[in-house]
Amino acid sequence: MSLTTWRLPADRSPLRLLQLSDCHFLPQPGDTLMGVDTEKSFQAVLEALRRHPPWPPDLLLLTGDLVQEPLPPPYRRLHRYLAPLPCPWLALPGNHDDPRLLEQILCGDSHHCAGQVILGDAWQLIALDSHLPGSHAGRLAPSQLDWLRRCLERCRLPALITLHHPPIAVGSRWMDTMQLQNAETFWRRLEGHPQVKGIVFGHVHQAFNGRCRDIPLWSAPSTCFQFKPGSDDFALDALPPGWRWLELSPHGRLRTWVERLADLPGGLDFDAGGY
Ligand SMILES: [Fe+2]
Structure with missing residues (x-):
């Protein structure tokens, strides 16, 4: 996956991701998966988002597992929903994705994959590819870790880092076997870089909120079905699909919150034994 730096001109403040x-x-x-038509659920999320401010965002961040099976058709269908949106997006691969297909189908001139985004003159976003072929766990390749170091060394703007896999345990035994394998190396790369103001990840299908080495970490709910926080084994949670807003203000100030649909997705099968 190619790593580039791009600039998002920002005339609004705060910026909303x-x-x-x-x-x-x-x-x-x-x-369906877990009884849920995941595409229909995504469509319902977009419809709800469009209905009220702060829509549209300045940047849409898609943090992985965008498809269940890494085939072209589901990426193409997702692209059809994204193409008319009035904002650029950045799409990262998760364990279920094929980084090459994702890049081919979802990324282009104003839409990107892993890399660095300079947001106006106030913030930077560093997006990392933690996909590890053949595994549900994640790993940052040396090229990603070098890129992270270079971004932080050459740019002192407040930084938000994003990747699919959590670089810490979230307190759910079965999910924590699939976290970022080389998290220790990742955390060492952040030492001496106080401009890092937060880390945002996906993968856990829940609204996690934590802190490590004085850096806050957040995840977003899934746009389809949710996993029960703190569960030792696979378990679905009775919460509707949702999303996370991140509001970035000058001088590294950040505010974030989660919103959800009013209802559970139709067909959700609580007896499903795993996925
Ligand atoms: Fe995942």
């Missing part, structure tokens, strides 16, 4: 995560588009329209 919208995180959508773990959409799990399925091979065929109408297919």
